[in-house]
Amino acid sequence: MKRKLFMLCLAGMLLYTNPAFATPFPDKTDNVVQDQDNYLKAENTAQFIESIKDLPGEYKVVVVESTSPEASSADLYAQTLYDNFNLPDNAIMVVLDYNTEELGVYAGPEFQEKGATLEMLHDKISSYYVPFRNQKQYLNGIQTFLQEVHRELERVQNKPAQPEQADAAKETEEVKAKSFLGEIPWWIYGIGAVFAILSIALVYAMIRRRSIFSQVDDVEDWKDELVEKIHVIEVEKPLRRSSGMTEVRYHHIADKKENLLRIKIPDVEMMILDAEEACDRFRFSLAIGMLEEAREALTQIEQELAELKEDTTKVAVTKQENKAAIPEIGKMVEQVERRLSDMRLDYGLSFHELKSTLDEVEGMRTLVKKSRAAGDDVHAYETTMKAQKMLEGIVQALEQVPGMVDRVKKEMPREFKQLEEGIEQARRDGFDISLDGLDNAMLQAKQLMNAAGNGLEEGNLEIVKTHVKAFEVLIEATYQGLEEAVLAKQQAAAAAVAAAEASRIQEQARVEESIRLPEVAEAEEASRPRELVETVEAARLRELVAAEEEARVRELAESEEARLRALVEAEEAARLRELAEAEEAARLRELAEAEEAARLRELAEAEEAARLRELAEAEEAAHLRELAEAEEAARLRNLAEAEEAARLRELAEAEELARLREQAKAEEARRLLEQDTISQAEREGLLREQSFAQVDQNVPTPAVPGAAEDRSEDEEEYELVMPKRAEVPIQEEEAVEEANTLYIETEDDALDEMERISNTLIRLRQQIKRSYLPGIPDHLKFMFEEVVQTLARIKAIMERHRYDLEEVAILLQDASNQLDETERVTERVISTCQLAEGAIQYTNRYRRQNRQVNELLTLAEQSFRQLAFAEAYQLAEDARLVIEGASPQEEETGWLLRRKKKG
Numbered sequence: 001m002k003r004k005l006f007m008l009c010l011a012g013m014l015l016y017t018n019p020a021f022a023t024p025f026p027d028k029t030d031n032v033v034q035d036q037d038n039y040l041k042a043e044n045t046a047q048f049i050e051s052i053k054d055l056p057g058e059y060k061v062v063v064v065e066s067t068s069p070e071a072s073s074a075d076l077y078a079q080t081l082y083d084n085f086n087l088p089d090n091a092i093m094v095v096l097d098y099n100t101e102e103l104g105v106y107a108g109p110e111f112q113e114k115g116a117t118l119e120m121l122h123d124k125i126s127s128y129y130v131p132f133r134n135q136k137q138y139l140n141g142i143q144t145f146l147q148e149v150h151r152e153l154e155r156v157q158n159k160p161a162q163p164e165q166a167d168a169a170k171e172t173e174e175v176k177a178k179s180f181l182g183e184i185p186w187w188i189y190g191i192g193a194v195f196a197i198l199s200i201a202l203v204y205a206m207i208r209r210r211s212i213f214s215q216v217d218d219v220e221d222w223k224d225e226l227v228e229k230i231h232v233i234e235v236e237k238p239l240r241r242s243s244g245m246t247e248v249r250y251h252h253i254a255d256k257k258e259n260l261l262r263i264k265i266p267d268v269e270m271m272i273l274d275a276e277e278a279c280d281r282f283r284f285s286l287a288i289g290m291l292e293e294a295r296e297a298l299t300q301i302e303q304e305l306a307e308l309k310e311d312t313t314k315v316a317v318t319k320q321e322n323k324a325a326i327p328e329i330g331k332m333v334e335q336v337e338r339r340l341s342d343m344r345l346d347y348g349l350s351f352h353e354l355k356s357t358l359d360e361v362e363g364m365r366t367l368v369k370k371s372r373a374a375g376d377d378v379h380a381y382e383t384t385m386k387a388q389k390m391l392e393g394i395v396q397a398l399e400q401v402p403g404m405v406d407r408v409k410k411e412m413p414r415e416f417k418q419l420e421e422g423i424e425q426a427r428r429d430g431f432d433i434s435l436d437g438l439d440n441a442m443l444q445a446k447q448l449m450n451a452a453g454n455g456l457e458e459g460n461l462e463i464v465k466t467h468v469k470a471f472e473v474l475i476e477a478t479y480q481g482l483e484e485a486v487l488a489k490q491q492a493a494a495a496a497v498a499a500a501e502a503s504r505i506q507e508q509a510r511v512e513e514s515i516r517l518p519e520v521a522e523a524e525e526a527s528r529p530r531e532l533v534e535t536v537e538a539a540r541l542r543e544l545v546a547a548e549e550e551a552r553v554r555e556l557a558e559s560e561e562a563r564l565r566a567l568v569e570a571e572e573a574a575r576l577r578e579l580a581e582a583e584e585a586a587r588l589r590e591l592a593e594a595e596e597a598a599r600l601r602e603l604a605e606a607e608e609a610a611r612l613r614e615l616a617e618a619e620e621a622a623h624l625r626e627l628a629e630a631e632e633a634a635r636l637r638n639l640a641e642a643e644e645a646a647r648l649r650e651l652a653e654a655e656e657l658a659r660l661r662e663q664a665k666a667e668e669a670r671r672l673l674e675q676d677t678i679s680q681a682e683r684e685g686l687l688r689e690q691s692f693a694q695v696d697q698n699v700p701t702p703a704v705p706g707a708a709e710d711r712s713e714d715e716e717e718y719e720l721v722m723p724k725r726a727e728v729p730i731q732e733e734e735a736v737e738e739a740n741t742l743y744i745e746t747e748d749d750a751l752d753e754m755e756r757i758s759n760t761l762i763r764l765r766q767q768i769k770r771s772y773l774p775g776i777p778d779h780l781k782f783m784f785e786e787v788v789q790t791l792a793r794i795k796a797i798m799e800r801h802r803y804d805l806e807e808v809a810i811l812l813q814d815a816s817n818q819l820d821e822t823e824r825v826t827e828r829v830i831s832t833c834q835l836a837e838g839a840i841q842y843t844n845r846y847r848r849q850n851r852q853v854n855e856l857l858t859l860a861e862q863s864f865r866q867l868a869f870a871e872a873y874q875l876a877e878d879a880r881l882v883i884e885g886a887s888p889q890e891e892e893t894g895w896l897l898r899r900k901k902k903g
Contacts, residue, residue: 025070026062028085033139035063039098040139048139055150057111058091061142067097067104074104075118082106092116092149094142101133103142115156116149124148205282212279212287216272219294223268226301230260233312249315249378256308260301268297318381325384326368332391333361339398347405351459357394361387397461402593404464408452412468415475416445426482441478445471744809750798753812754791757819761787764826771830777867780829783822790815832869839876840864846883853879 026036032052033045040063052059062081071077074097082093092111095104103125107116128148132141235254275290337358344351364387371380423438448471455463744750761784768776794811797803840860847854860875 025081025084026064032059033061033063037063037065037098039063039065044139048143051143052146055146056090057108058088059094059146060085060087060091061094061096061139063096063098063138065097066099067095067102074100074102075106076104078104078106082108092146094146096138096142101138103129103133103145111153114153116153120152121149124152208284209279209282212284212291213276215288215291216275216279219268219275219291219298220272222298223265223272223294226298226305227261227265229305230257230265230308233257233308235312249311253308253311253315256304256311260304260308264297264301264304268294268301271297315378318377321381321384325381325388326365326372329361329365329384329387329391332388332395333358333365336391336394336398340394343398343401347401349405349457349459351401352457353459354394354397355459357390361390361394364390397459400461403590404456404461404468406589407468408449408456408464412449412452412471415471416442416449419445419475419478422479422482426486437481438478441474441481445474445478448474744805744812747798747805750794750805750808750812753816754794757787757791757812757815760819760823764823768826768830771833773830773833774865775867777829777869780822780825783818783825787815787818787822790818829869832873833864836860836864836869836873836876839873839880843876843879843883846879850882853882856882 026034028034032049033040035045048061060081062078064077067074067077071080074095077097078093078095081095082091085093087093087108089108090110091108093106096102097104105118105121105125107121124145128144129141132138132144233253235250235257271290271294275287275294278284278287278290340351340354340358343349364383368380368383368387371377371383420442423442448467452464452467452471455461455467744753764784790811794808794815797808797811840857843853843857847857856875856879860872860879863869863872863875
């Protein structure tokens, strides 16, 4: 009972929980549009209220988040709200479910009497509200819906007066139609039937025409696709960069491409146009025939396009593969030549055939180089592949040489000697063998053995294999003949022994019979009745004797046969054992040779890898050395040019100063002479000054002689560490700018200039890496990126089908100027970094002696880490001046000199 009660309480809690947590109905407000959660915009609400003021009746729009679970549909929810709000009879309640965007409507009794049924309202909602709902314009949809409902109700009110008139008019029309149909003649029906047939034919023709036009579109799409594929094949650019036979092949490819674009494709286009024209004239069979011809032509074009792609790929790929295959063949030739030389020394053989084949491969290498120089990459590739196959054949022959040498030099003479010994033994045993046949076989075997040796000497392994095989067959046939002779001899001997034994037994029986005959006669005379018994006894004795003789002969034959069989089996077993031992020895020898070959191959590969690594390291070292020497030479050349420019500028300034001083003195003298107010002493002084000025023209001196003497005395105690960079005169700058002006006349010039700029950028990056800078300043990175972007822009322009070479030249000039500026900034950053680092290291030893020096060096190190090398150098120079007791405002030439160590 308690359990049932508990279950009922639990069910009551579960069943009545939903209404407790349900969303309540909204409270009624005076607003036409009641939107408590502000889902709609206020301006849209105001426009909606203004628009429905002119409509008769009262309207209420309520926007809720969801109509569930209070009602199963939005219409029931609207009816419930209509009852809760106590709206008048001429009111319409509209509920908008914002989550589902559904609209629930309930019309008052007056509207229902006018014809506002639920089906009519749903039709209006689907027609006028749903389009606005898809655009999230809910109030516009509701407004349109209400206006259409009002119009529909007006039409329904005006419609009841017209049904009776409509029925009468309908009956009148039916009567007229019946009378009219009865009065229509038969030929009208015929015309109608013909018109119907023509209409059906026209519909069929249009359907067929549409289907044929769809086929025309498919063929045209196929044609456009093939044209795009043909245009994708790039021929012009490789053609400009190729030469020799490769250029001829590219010309052939270009001609095939031009043939496809200028002849085959226009033919297909004309077929398509003819098919369209025939289809327009309703000649469908002709149009289908033209489309079939167009498809066949496109299939042929597709095949030619595949061949064109294959030829282009072959020409392009062979050039790339030649670069990798030719060095590989060179290495293989060296390995094969080394291995052939080792084998010639090891075995004492010449191997003329292999050496001639290797020389032929070397000639092919030379031919490949000539073909590549002539530009015939395809012929070079074919020759390379042929040389590679010949080298592989030589390698396989060299791997077979040890086995062949062992077979020809050791095994064949041993087998020949064993055959000679076997024949001699058969002769001594008295076997009836054919000496002429054996002599011929021995002579042939000797000739084959000598021919195999000669072939091995020449290095023609195919002939050696042929002779070895013939030798084996001849030896096997000779042994087979010996075995047959031995077996025949043994069988003949056994037959002779059996015949001799039989004759001996018969002779013995005849002797015994001759001895026994007198006794038999006497016995016959003595007792005739015993004749029958004796006759029977004699017959029995003869049978016993014959049986014994026959058994003895059989035993002798069986024993002889067993002996011969044992002998043959022993010989067969010995031969099989020798064969097994020979095979085992050959297998062991092959394994040993394979291991030795693998070891030698590994050693050769290791040596080759070490040699290649050493060559690569040597080349890298030589390359780095050349770069370092080139950079050092360039630096020294720049320094020399700067010194020369500074010296020329100083001479020019001195000459200009002397000339101005002379002009001033001459004008002063002229003025004094004109006034006649100077004395003789003044004239002499003026002339003396003029002579001093003339001396100054040849020997320019500084304005302050005391400072020069002090500086010369200081320079005696200092040595030059890094000379100052002199400023380039304006005329030299103009000359350099004129020299840097690019002259781009062809596309090759543009490509060469782009390659030069790219190589210079790579060199600058390598120079920065070798300088071990703590980092690259942002402005230098930006300059590098600017040059790279300019190059990318030039490349994009040149990849277009048509471009302006003048525009490319202008961009290349900009890129060259940017590169020059980048190079100057790079050199300045590297030199400034080295100066700052040297200054900080030089003054770091005095850090603990002076607090000001410590602070300046701390700031210099911070600036150095922040890649402000000039600021770091200036701070380190100030610290050095503080150490040496000078003022930071003095001329910044102190770091360029350092004190010499005296004594």
